[in-house]
Amino acid sequence: MTKPVVVYGASGYTGRLICEYLREYNVAFTAAGRDKARVQAALDHIPGLDTVDHEVVEVSHETGPLTELFRDASVVCNTVGPFSEYGHEVVQACLESGTHYLDTTGEQDWLISAEERYGADMAAKGLLLSPGIAQMYTTGEIAANLCLETPGLDTLDILVFWKGYPTVASTQTILVNAALSAAYYLEQNEYAPWPADGGLQDVAVPGHHEIGLALPWGGTSHPVWFKNDPRVANVKAVGGVFDRALMQGVPQIVAAVLEQVKDLPLEEKLKVLHEQAAAVRDEMPPRENQRINTSLDSVHASGPLGRAHCVIHGTCNYKQTGLMQAYAAYSLLQQPPRRAGFASACQAFGHRELLGVLRSFGLVSNPVLTVQS
Numbered sequence: 001m002t003k004p005v006v007v008y009g010a011s012g013y014t015g016r017l018i019c020e021y022l023r024e025y026n027v028a029f030t031a032a033g034r035d036k037a038r039v040q041a042a043l044d045h046i047p048g049l050d051t052v053d054h055e056v057v058e059v060s061h062e063t064g065p066l067t068e069l070f071r072d073a074s075v076v077c078n079t080v081g082p083f084s085e086y087g088h089e090v091v092q093a094c095l096e097s098g099t100h101y102l103d104t105t106g107e108q109d110w111l112i113s114a115e116e117r118y119g120a121d122m123a124a125k126g127l128l129l130s131p132g133i134a135q136m137y138t139t140g141e142i143a144a145n146l147c148l149e150t151p152g153l154d155t156l157d158i159l160v161f162w163k164g165y166p167t168v169a170s171t172q173t174i175l176v177n178a179a180l181s182a183a184y185y186l187e188q189n190e191y192a193p194w195p196a197d198g199g200l201q202d203v204a205v206p207g208h209h210e211i212g213l214a215l216p217w218g219g220t221s222h223p224v225w226f227k228n229d230p231r232v233a234n235v236k237a238v239g240g241v242f243d244r245a246l247m248q249g250v251p252q253i254v255a256a257v258l259e260q261v262k263d264l265p266l267e268e269k270l271k272v273l274h275e276q277a278a279a280v281r282d283e284m285p286p287r288e289n290q291r292i293n294t295s296l297d298s299v300h301a302s303g304p305l306g307r308a309h310c311v312i313h314g315t316c317n318y319k320q321t322g323l324m325q326a327y328a329a330y331s332l333l334q335q336p337p338r339r340a341g342f343a344s345a346c347q348a349f350g351h352r353e354l355l356g357v358l359r360s361f362g363l364v365s366n367p368v369l370t371v372q373s
Contacts, residue, residue: 017322123341147301
């Protein structure tokens with residue numbers, strides 16, 4: 001039987017969760033990666049996976065073999081990052097095979113590059129190109145869109161916080177992103193660079209007496225998604241973890257790595273960045289605990305004469321990511337996206353629909369929305 005969804009990078013933490021939620025939706029899938037034994041070992045840890053039709057496939061990371069793998073599928077969920085380094089072959093294969101593309105990236109440079117290089121071609125084929133479907137971006141985007149239901153607000157101040165551990169892939173992405181690309185916010189509908197030496201920011205975290213620490217985290221996807229939204233002219237997004245001591249250590253870790261690679265050629269630089277990321281985190285984090293691993297998304301939206309504030313309290317940010325990826329695939333198997341080509345999760349599936357999905361699985365509370373106009 002043909003499997004309509006391919007989870008590429010299924011041996012990783014997030015890939016495994018996507019498979020788990022595809023099972024919840026009873027969607028047959030192919031779990032693919034560069035090492036079949038490693039993918040199979042990851043899937044063996046998913047309870048009840050025998051209740052859904054699936055197979056495990058090994059594939060080399062090249063456009064040709066990936067195109068053949070995707071040929072009979074409708075949707076690819078890609079978790080193989082850093083995406084600026086490994087994403088191009090996957091999107092090219094989706095174009096060749098006529099397959100929708102989803103990924104979990106937070107790399108701003110990858111979003112900008114993907115839109116410029118592939119957006120028009122994917123749109124011409126009626127295919128969705130949706131990088132960045134993940135808790136760290138989509139849940140905040142949902143909150144922003146709830147605020148923007150009030151007309152006349154054109155500025156978004158976005159904060160995301162979570163309590164948990166970075167995965168191997170996300171640690172690698174943070175270092176590669178910091179070394180190889182600039183970070184932007186949106187000012188009067190133009191990209192403006194964050195200062196290269198931008199350090200920790202004190203932030204007011206809703207529901208907490210303690211002042212939090214946050215970083216731009218590479219600029220995030222929000223300035224890109226809202227750049228062509230006529231409602232919005234200005235976007236700044238920062239994020240952090242609730243562990244203050246850990247946040248205080250992040251800039252030092254990044255600075256030390258950047259100093260180490262600054263004069264190296266690109267290939268050698270990438271090699272060192274991968275090695276340093278493995279030194280920081282080279283093992284699968286423990287499975288999230290609903291009582292411990294919480295998330296918080298807060299958006300202040302403002303305009304000349306109005307204000308709105310939305311807070312979404314959640315739990316298990318990686319589970320939120322896995323669920324939204326699986327739901328997006330499930331939806332695409334039944335109807336076209338609301339927007340073809342380059343589009344965010346909210347633009348493709350609707351912010352209230354995605355909120356309903358997260359609520360139905362008990363991963364976020366009812367948003368707290370305060371409007372002054």
